[in-house]
Amino acid sequence: MKLDGKVPAGPLAEKWTKYRSTIPLVAPNNKRRIDIIVVGSGLAGASAAATLGELGYNVKCFTFHDSPRRAHSIAAQGGINAAKNYRNDGDSVYRLFYDTIKGGDYRSREGNVHRLAEVSTSIIDQAVAQGVPFAREYGGLLDNRSFGGVQVSRTFYARGQTGQQLLIGAYQSLSRQISLGSVEMFNRHEMIDLVKVDGKARGIIARNLLTGELERHAAHTVVLATGGYGNVFYLSTNAMMCNVTAAWRSVRRGAYMANPCFTQIHPTCIPQSGEYQSKLTLMSESLRNDGRVWVPKNQEDAKAIREGRKTALDIPEDQRDYFLERRYPAFGNLVPRDVASRAAKVACDEGLGVAPTGLAVFLDFSAAIERYGKSKAHATGLHDVSADKIRELGEAVVEEKYGNLFEMYEKITGENPYKLPMKIYPAVHYTMGGLWVDYNLMTNVPGLFAAGECNFSDHGANRLGASALMQGLADGYFVLPYTIGTFLADDIRTPRIDPNGPEFMKAEQETRDRIQQLMSVGGKQSVESFHRRLGKIMWDYCGMSRNADGLKTARKMIRELRAEFYQDVFVPGSANDFNPELEKALRVADFLEMGELMILDALDRQESCGGHFREEYQTPEGEALRDDANFAYVSAWEYKGWEEEPELHKEELVFENVELKTRSYK
Amino acid sequence: MKLTLKVWRQKDGQAKGKLETYVLDDVNSHMSFLEMLDVLNEQLIAKREEPIAFEHDCREGICGTCSLVINGQPHGPMQKTTTCQLHMRHFNDGDTIVIEPYRAVAFPVLKDLVVDRAALDRIIQAGGFVSVSTGQAQDANAIPVEKDQASHAFDAAACIGCGACIAACPNSSAMLFTSAKVSHLALLPQGKVEAKRRVLNMVKQMDLEGFGNCSNITACEAECPKGISVENIARMNREYLSASFTSEEL
Numbered sequence A: 001m002k003l004d005g006k007v008p009a010g011p012l013a014e015k016w017t018k019y020r021s022t023i024p025l026v027a028p029n030n031k032r033r034i035d036i037i038v039v040g041s042g043l044a045g046a047s048a049a050a051t052l053g054e055l056g057y058n059v060k061c062f063t064f065h066d067s068p069r070r071a072h073s074i075a076a077q078g079g080i081n082a083a084k085n086y087r088n089d090g091d092s093v094y095r096l097f098y099d100t101i102k103g104g105d106y107r108s109r110e111g112n113v114h115r116l117a118e119v120s121t122s123i124i125d126q127a128v129a130q131g132v133p134f135a136r137e138y139g140g141l142l143d144n145r146s147f148g149g150v151q152v153s154r155t156f157y158a159r160g161q162t163g164q165q166l167l168i169g170a171y172q173s174l175s176r177q178i179s180l181g182s183v184e185m186f187n188r189h190e191m192i193d194l195v196k197v198d199g200k201a202r203g204i205i206a207r208n209l210l211t212g213e214l215e216r217h218a219a220h221t222v223v224l225a226t227g228g229y230g231n232v233f234y235l236s237t238n239a240m241m242c243n244v245t246a247a248w249r250s251v252r253r254g255a256y257m258a259n260p261c262f263t264q265i266h267p268t269c270i271p272q273s274g275e276y277q278s279k280l281t282l283m284s285e286s287l288r289n290d291g292r293v294w295v296p297k298n299q300e301d302a303k304a305i306r307e308g309r310k311t312a313l314d315i316p317e318d319q320r321d322y323f324l325e326r327r328y329p330a331f332g333n334l335v336p337r338d339v340a341s342r343a344a345k346v347a348c349d350e351g352l353g354v355a356p357t358g359l360a361v362f363l364d365f366s367a368a369i370e371r372y373g374k375s376k377a378h379a380t381g382l383h384d385v386s387a388d389k390i391r392e393l394g395e396a397v398v399e400e401k402y403g404n405l406f407e408m409y410e411k412i413t414g415e416n417p418y419k420l421p422m423k424i425y426p427a428v429h430y431t432m433g434g435l436w437v438d439y440n441l442m443t444n445v446p447g448l449f450a451a452g453e454c455n456f457s458d459h460g461a462n463r464l465g466a467s468a469l470m471q472g473l474a475d476g477y478f479v480l481p482y483t484i485g486t487f488l489a490d491d492i493r494t495p496r497i498d499p500n501g502p503e504f505m506k507a508e509q510e511t512r513d514r515i516q517q518l519m520s521v522g523g524k525q526s527v528e529s530f531h532r533r534l535g536k537i538m539w540d541y542c543g544m545s546r547n548a549d550g551l552k553t554a555r556k557m558i559r560e561l562r563a564e565f566y567q568d569v570f571v572p573g574s575a576n577d578f579n580p581e582l583e584k585a586l587r588v589a590d591f592l593e594m595g596e597l598m599i600l601d602a603l604d605r606q607e608s609c610g611g612h613f614r615e616e617y618q619t620p621e622g623e624a625l626r627d628d629a630n631f632a633y634v635s636a637w638e639y640k641g642w643e644e645e646p647e648l649h650k651e652e653l654v655f656e657n658v659e660l661k662t663r664s665y666k
Numbered sequence B: 001m002k003l004t005l006k007v008w009r010q011k012d013g014q015a016k017g018k019l020e021t022y023v024l025d026d027v028n029s030h031m032s033f034l035e036m037l038d039v040l041n042e043q044l045i046a047k048r049e050e051p052i053a054f055e056h057d058c059r060e061g062i063c064g065t066c067s068l069v070i071n072g073q074p075h076g077p078m079q080k081t082t083t084c085q086l087h088m089r090h091f092n093d094g095d096t097i098v099i100e101p102y103r104a105v106a107f108p109v110l111k112d113l114v115v116d117r118a119a120l121d122r123i124i125q126a127g128g129f130v131s132v133s134t135g136q137a138q139d140a141n142a143i144p145v146e147k148d149q150a151s152h153a154f155d156a157a158a159c160i161g162c163g164a165c166i167a168a169c170p171n172s173s174a175m176l177f178t179s180a181k182v183s184h185l186a187l188l189p190q191g192k193v194e195a196k197r198r199v200l201n202m203v204k205q206m207d208l209e210g211f212g213n214c215s216n217i218t219a220c221e222a223e224c225p226k227g228i229s230v231e232n233i234a235r236m237n238r239e240y241l242s243a244s245f246t247s248e249e250l
């Protein structure tokens, strides 16, 4: 099958506006007869469900959480981008578009990304109207800050809790539609299969997590907004329950998985401290506005710090290597995530790591504290102030900006980051890969749409900071509610879909059998222990850097682990009951398949780009070496059956507006 | 360190529950409280027993999913700290720790330490929003909002909907939770327009759900992991009074 991204023709800046006005509309009286299932209530799902409800469709929204407000989006810290140019610093829709294409290392579609930049400004308007309390300046207007990979200040934020505030805005809009009866909410329901009728997505099988009952839900169309699959790695910054099941089950029903190997490793996370660790905590990228990243210049100092004989404060200025500033003078500490992460890994590989495990670098705020302190003293008319007073004033400014992050750091590590620099290390954070979708956000399965992190659409091989919130809300508020019309306009005469049809009964039975299979293994090892082992394989061989030999080894290991899982896993409790271990088992089973596909994709992509660094393809200075002649495509994988080789389809990426260049942040 | 845990076990909503005792021999002080429970659960699974059901997700203190009453305190002994952010370094070798679910009529126990908090969603559905549909908004900078005012609104909006305030209150009152939303929106020009309807409808729903009255004990504020202030309750009371006097929609 030839993959057609369906990007409309015409000049880049006019594509979306023109196209939007040609999308077939569904008349209001017909909308009432159309049922839409939205799976997920994060930024993408809640915004889509609320907007579709407002438009008059009958919406059923599903989440495995006990409330739509708990979705993983709630944890986003740093901010959301928008091309408002309120700073008058030269920002524009084109610049946001360009930064995103370049940041993604030229592996995303121009048309989609430009549309994202265009609607970004409406998102901020919408959020403010909902009552999202963004940070403001004394004049009462909205404040901005900078994020990595760009040279303008276009990130809107609400302290360190931007995701929380945006999700609460979307949740409130969703709640309004629930109260009006246009959205029916199904909390504690997990989608575990997709149902197709005559080749079209027409419903889902969901498990009621409280009773264990399997339910069949039918609709004219299904929207997945189920988030990313970073938890394949076991340890990541994602919430514990994030998983790939909805997307993976759709792949098993024919949807293509695009660019699965593109995972983002975030440079600033709190390092792992022990084997019992259940997750990793992000320290927002916004900290790199003011924090300087360094390691000691020589190994003896690093060793002394690791062994607790010295602290950061004992290392004089000229013995510190501010390696990002040194290697990338133009962007300094604000290089994109993939670049910063690899640089930290290189430093630690050279024996300069500063945590007992050897895996950490410093993120130091002392220069910022001094700078802010002086400026504050000046602004308040204080003269001849002592160094201590300056520090105190500076710490207050830093607290106002990042207080909650500093507090979180101290709670977890027991160290005070105002006094000692933070220790950070890269960790899995986000997945650029996801379900393949066309310009309409429809997968190759007619009637199945995907929005937010669960699709592959806009970030190419590397996502820029503060762009996931933007994309999730763009998809949900401003793109999908229009483009869904391209599918639905032909369906206005289709009567309600029958959830008792043979396809539904068959899918339900298959799910029941699958659950039965897991429950009846009765082996000796816990689900958790398999997940941990999978995560370690993925991190060791398909993490920050990859090579062909390692990937081949990893594929073999995963296949063995999967076989062992079905022979020796133990799922306690019963299937007809509230059973978190069974929920986990179903998710880990899908991760065990997804992991292998990520490895295959990483093997296929014989180039380094963005978050995908193949050791075989690098410049003499250790920078990523892209191969545009052979790999400027989206890889879209088709599932072919249990233990069969999946088939690779390629969507060639066409660049009409930007010139493909080596990404340089020097 | 060695710990004795007394944990509430209850098969489902109908069953009678009781405290079971477990001993953990080797708890690392860098672990989080929930990681300590993970370790216990792995041990139970190894013995082919059913693990303890408890809720959690972000483990960063922001999603509001975790709960637990630890030694009588919702979210445990540390101020402004959710259970998931509590670390074992705040306990001592040899301690006995009692772990129970939230107790409130409006929060029925579902299993072990898991309770149903859907009532909080219904309070929001009753009016905790601004009635603006997608695409209706004007430019974000069209209405300036005073920095301090926005900051106060933020303080109230920081509520994570965990329900600890209710678990802490002898009356199981949901005033702190409800007032946080009422304040968040009433403090902003965008939310002012509907303020009267909102407060009346939300308070009505709160009563319908079976939450108790407020008698100014302020245990809610003391146990709130996000430091939501009881000033919000005072503000809600003012809003409610003035709305009751002037609203035609009673």
Ligand SMILES: Cc1cc2nc3c(=O)[nH]c(=O)nc-3n(C[C@H](O)[C@H](O)[C@H](O)COP(=O)(O)OP(=O)(O)OC[C@H]3O[C@@H](n4cnc5c(N)ncnc54)[C@H](O)[C@@H]3O)c2cc1C
Pocket: A039, A040, A041, A042, A043, A044, A045, A062, A063, A064, A065, A068, A070, A071, A072, A073, A074, A075, A076, A077, A078, A079, A080, A162, A163, A189, A190, A191, A192, A225, A226, A227, A228, A237, A238, A239, A242, A243, A245, A246, A282, A429, A430, A451, A452, A453, A454, A465, A466, A467, A468, A469, A470, A472
């Ligand atoms: C710690 C952290 C900080 C971040 N900070 C930022 C930031 O500052 N700026 C930024 O732009 N991005 C940030 N991100 C990324 C961003 O938060 C996410 O990419 C984004 O929120 C994803 O939104 P979503 O709606 O696609 O998915 P999610 O928010 O993950 O929502 C998924 C939803 O789907 C539901 N679901 C999933 N599977 C099923 C199923 N099978 N059945 C039923 N329901 C299901 C879940 O219950 C949930 O409601 C951050 C990410 C992390 C981890």
Ligand code: SF4
Pocket: B158, B159, B160, B161, B162, B163, B164, B165, B166, B176, B177, B180, B220, B223, B224, B225, B226, B227, B228
């Ligand atoms: S007010 Fe505090 S305790 Fe109550 S739900 Fe909100 S965050 Fe939790």
Ligand code: FES
Pocket: B055, B056, B057, B058, B059, B060, B061, B062, B063, B064, B065, B066, B082, B083, B084, B085
């Ligand atoms: S698990 Fe999210 S707040 Fe505790």
